[in-house]
Amino acid sequence: EIVAAEGILKSFASFVITAGFISYGIGQLISGFMGDRLNPKKIIFGGLIATSVLNFLMPFGKTVPVMTIIWTFNGFAQAMMWPPLVKIMSGYLSKEDFQKSCVIVAIASSAGTIAVYLLAPVMIYLSGWRLVFFVSGTFGIIISFVWVFVIRIIENHANENTGQQHQDITAINKDENISFKKTIASSGLVFIVIGIIMQGILKDGVTTWLPSYIHETFHLGSSVSILSAVVLPVFSIFCFKLALYLKRRFFSNELTCAAVIFFAGFTAIVVLMLYNASSVLLSLALTSIITGSMHGVNLMLISFVPGHFNKFGNVSWISGLLNFFTYVGSALSIYIFAKLSEIFGWQLTIFCWALI
Numbered sequence: 001e002i003v004a005a006e007g008i009l010k011s012f013a014s015f016v017i018t019a020g021f022i023s024y025g026i027g028q029l030i031s032g033f034m035g036d037r038l039n040p041k042k043i044i045f046g047g048l049i050a051t052s053v054l055n056f057l058m059p060f061g062k063t064v065p066v067m068t069i070i071w072t073f074n075g076f077a078q079a080m081m082w083p084p085l086v087k088i089m090s091g092y093l094s095k096e097d098f099q100k101s102c103v104i105v106a107i108a109s110s111a112g113t114i115a116v117y118l119l120a121p122v123m124i125y126l127s128g129w130r131l132v133f134f135v136s137g138t139f140g141i142i143i144s145f146v147w148v149f150v151i152r153i154i155e156n157h158a159n160e161n162t163g164q165q166h167q168d169i170t171a172i173n174k175d176e177n178i179s180f181k182k183t184i185a186s187s188g189l190v191f192i193v194i195g196i197i198m199q200g201i202l203k204d205g206v207t208t209w210l211p212s213y214i215h216e217t218f219h220l221g222s223s224v225s226i227l228s229a230v231v232l233p234v235f236s237i238f239c240f241k242l243a244l245y246l247k248r249r250f251f252s253n254e255l256t257c258a259a260v261i262f263f264a265g266f267t268a269i270v271v272l273m274l275y276n277a278s279s280v281l282l283s284l285a286l287t288s289i290i291t292g293s294m295h296g297v298n299l300m301l302i303s304f305v306p307g308h309f310n311k312f313g314n315v316s317w318i319s320g321l322l323n324f325f326t327y328v329g330s331a332l333s334i335y336i337f338a339k340l341s342e343i344f345g346w347q348l349t350i351f352c353w354a355l356i
Contacts, residue, residue, distance in 0.1 A: 001129045012064050019068045020075040025327035027079025032320020036313060040084030041151045045144055047080025052140030059130035082323060087316035088151070090307045092158035099244065102303035106240045106295070110233040117230050188255070189318075193325050195258065196301050198356050200329020202265065203294035205337045206353065207232055210287050213346055218280045235288040236295040243296030247304070258300040265293030269354040276347055290353070302326060 003013050034043055054074040061067035089101045123131040210232070243261060251257035268289040275282055306319040340349040 001124050005129060008064060015064060016067045016071050020071040020078075021327065021331070023072045023075030024079050025075075025324050025331070027076040028083065028320040028324040028327070030076070030320075031079045031081075032083035032317040032323075034080075035084035035087045035316025035320070040087045040316065041147075043080050043084045044088075045147055047077050048140055048144040048147060050074075050077035050080070052137045052144060055133045055137035055140060058133040079320075083316040083320035086303070086306050086319040088154065090310040090315045092154055095307070098307055099247070099304060102299060103240050103244045106299055106303065107237050110236045110240070110295075113233040114230060117233075192255070192301055192305060193322070195255075195262075195297070196322055196325045197329040197332070199262075199294045199297040199301070200326040201333040201336070201356055202329075202353060203291055203298060203326075204330035205333025206287055206291050206294075208334060209337050209341065212341070213287075214280060214283065216341075217277050217283070217346055231284055231288055232291050235292045239292035239296050240299055243299050246296075247300070254300040254304045258297045261293050261296040261300070265290050265297075266354060268293065269350060273347070273350050273354060276350060298326065 002008065031043065031047075051074055054070055054077060057070050058067065058074075061070050085105065086102075089098050093101060119135075120132050123135060243257070246260070247254065247257045251260070268286045272283065272286040272290070275286075277283075302319070302322050306315050306322060309315045309318045337349055337352075340352060
């Protein structure tokens with residue numbers, strides 16, 4: 001809508017999204033480092049206020065360079081949420097409550113995505129694209145102060161469970177920190193990172209290029225693109241719940257559970273390869289299973305794995321580091337899948353999904 005209303009070239013406008021994308025990924029590392037050393041609840045509050053203010057500023061950006069600068073800072077502001085939140089949840093909640101909370105946060109993220117897809121067109125119809133940012137900024141300010149109230153409830157809950165004032169979750173035990181450095185080499189973290197990059201490639205790559213696949217394969221219009229955009233986050237909510245059920249019912253190890261979910265995604269890709277271009281509904285169903293599976297893997301590797309590092313005092317940094325590699329995979333997928341589909345077509349591109 002911004003491209004159409006302001007007469008901006010698509011290729012030029014893409015700099016805005018790319019800038020926010022890169023700054024968010026880098027910001028995860030910075031946020032993770034800060035979350036272990038500063039008060040995580042204040043970092044989250046600052047990030048919420050900052051992203052709200054930047055949303056208010058976006059409608060006043062008259063040129064792409066100005067919008068790019070604003071959205072670069074917004075990427076950093078958005079990155080201030082997840083790693084400190086993992087620090088708080090792992091420090092204040094039991095293991096079972098921590099895992100439940102990770103699922104709730106993931107579902108809330110999908111619900112927010114659905115809300116944007118449904119509400120943004122209405123706001124654009126009523127008053128143009130600028131209203132989207134004003135409403136988003138307003139919600140952000142409200143939630144900033146709701147956060148201050150809610151975090152106190154979480155802290156009181158932790159204090160009641162322990163029967164005493166809860167320990168400072170930003171404290172780092174130096175002896176344990178040394179042990180943490182030794183543990184990195186033997187924890188399998190390097191292999192986990194490879195898995196995270198792969199799921200990032202599939203999760204965001206398939207999501208980004210699904211509308212193009214549907215349009216080019218079945219020669220359908222934008223209505224199906226909108227449908228596909230809403231179907232994926234809706235189905236991901238179910239997949240988060242299913243992944244948690246599998247973890248609790250059948251697997252004690254997050255990596256084993258992630259491997260099984262990876263295989264479920266692989267199976268869906270193989271079926272899509274065999275029945276490619278046969279039915280648009282079948283393609284939507286299978287791609288929903290693929291991305292839903294990757295959301296399940298993401299829950300295991302990005303949400304649950306960092307909790308094991310809480311005893312070393314580096315849970316926030318590990319969370320930011322692992323999330324950063326998700327966006328490395330995402331960045332790779334945007335270019336790689338575009339080139340593959342352009343040169344070789346979608347059948348070979350889907351085969352590459354199966355290899356991944």
